Amino acid sequence: MKKNKILVFGNILVEKDNLALKLIPKLKEEFSNIEFKEFDATENLEAEIENGKLMILDVAEGIENVEIIKNIKKLATNKIYGVHDFDLAYNLKLLEKIGKLKKVKIIAIPFNMDEEEAFDKVKDVLMHINS
Numbered sequence: 001m002k003k004n005k006i007l008v009f010g011n012i013l014v015e016k017d018n019l020a021l022k023l024i025p026k027l028k029e030e031f032s033n034i035e036f037k038e039f040d041a042t043e044n045l046e047a048e049i050e051n052g053k054l055m056i057l058d059v060a061e062g063i064e065n066v067e068i069i070k071n072i073k074k075l076a077t078n079k080i081y082g083v084h085d086f087d088l089a090y091n092l093k094l095l096e097k098i099g100k101l102k103k104v105k106i107i108a109i110p111f112n113m114d115e116e117e118a119f120d121k122v123k124d125v126l127m128h129i130n131s
Helices: 019-030 073-078 085-097 115-130
Strands: 004-008 034-038 053-060 067-069 103-110
Touching (some): 004 019, 019 034, 019 053, 019 103, 019 115, 073 085, 103 115
Parallel strands (some): 004 034, 004 053
């Protein structure tokens, strides 16, 4: 059986932008049925789409709690996401427009959230998504 895949965005060298990446080891332990793949917005996102679907884990500015973003239009209008998200939002919108991307879920973590709290909340979200 093929594992579900979540693309994890961020920059390990930038403290404000590395929380999602720091969670990968613990998340791999907790969810052996999910492949957590470190990914950069400059890579070929289209190659990662499976059956028109894409799941992403990333940090976001301007949110209070871990949340799931399903509407990519929100990425362009609110301008609350990290620097790399401009490229990510552009790519997602383009892939949707050409019919390659039908459904996206972005699990967004607040920039300022404590690592342990972020893990617990992302774990809770993933348990509900996978059930």
